[in-house]
Amino acid sequence: xxxxxxxxxxxxxxxxxxxxxxxxxxxxxxxxxxxxxxxxxxxxxxxxxxxxxxxxxxxxxxxxxxxxxxxxxxxxxxxxxxxxxxxxxxxxxxxxxxxxxxxxxxxxxxxxxxxxxxxxxxxxxxxxxxxxxxxxxxxxxxxxxxxxxxxxxxxxxxxxxxxxxxxxxxxxxxxxxxxxxxxxxxxxxxxxxxxxxxxxxxxxxxxxxxxxxxxxxxxxxxxxxxxx
Numbered sequence: 001x002x003x004x005x006x007x008x009x010x011x012x013x014x015x016x017x018x019x020x021x022x023x024x025x026x027x028x029x030x031x032x033x034x035x036x037x038x039x040x041x042x043x044x045x046x047x048x049x050x051x052x053x054x055x056x057x058x059x060x061x062x063x064x065x066x067x068x069x070x071x072x073x074x075x076x077x078x079x080x081x082x083x084x085x086x087x088x089x090x091x092x093x094x095x096x097x098x099x100x101x102x103x104x105x106x107x108x109x110x111x112x113x114x115x116x117x118x119x120x121x122x123x124x125x126x127x128x129x130x131x132x133x134x135x136x137x138x139x140x141x142x143x144x145x146x147x148x149x150x151x152x153x154x155x156x157x158x159x160x161x162x163x164x165x166x167x168x169x170x171x172x173x174x175x176x177x178x179x180x181x182x183x184x185x186x187x188x189x190x191x192x193x194x195x196x197x198x199x200x201x202x203x204x205x206x207x208x209x210x211x212x213x214x215x216x217x218x219x220x221x222x223x224x225x226x227x228x
Contacts (some may be wrong), residue, residue: 006150013093049125068108070127107135114200131197138205223226
């Protein structure tokens with residue numbers, strides 16, 4: 001198994017308050033969700049998850065926000081939080097705390113809208129922070145293309161580094177191929193993954209990253225890697 005475990009971090013800048021607070025909030029919500037009886041968990045997800053068919057009818061728009069803090073399993077949660085922990089802090093350190101929180105939430109909303117446009121009549125609740133995190137990753141590839149992502153090959157306990165543009169570029173191509181392949185399928189047939197939320201969030205992040213880089217990257221922040 002191969003997965004990322006870290007990156008080159010900015011040494012100075014804004015303290016990444018919301019990057020870590022969002023991780024804590026997501027974990028707390030999931031623990032609360034898991035504390036419920038199984039039947040109530042399903043009702044909880046149905047009530048606070050974003051159901052495209054309902055939103056298309058103009059109902060429960062607030063679930064585009066609440067759905068960002070729900071997860072379907074421990075693996076779903078831990079995978080999302082790992083990516084948030086790796087990629088969010090450099091962006092928050094660069095653009096500031098309030099701007100980062102607004103960017104994160106708008107990225108999640110943009111991701112949800114794209115998924116609804118692609119599957120407007122689905123009655124399956126869309127949940128998870130992956131759309132917002134995809135926006136973070138989209139901004140990261142623009143702002144820190146030469147930052148190194150630390151990878152762990154678990155089978156042999158080998159750690160190595162790849163440029164972020166390589167890792168994130170491959171990730172996005174995988175999402176795009178899966179999203180195109182899932183067009184016209186039901187959510188169940190597509191494996192229950194909101195591929196187009198990932199794609200939409202990443203695209204929002206790319207556009208935001210271009211703005212952030214022009215607006216904030218001229219500031220000389222000390223970094224571990226001088227090639228940012």
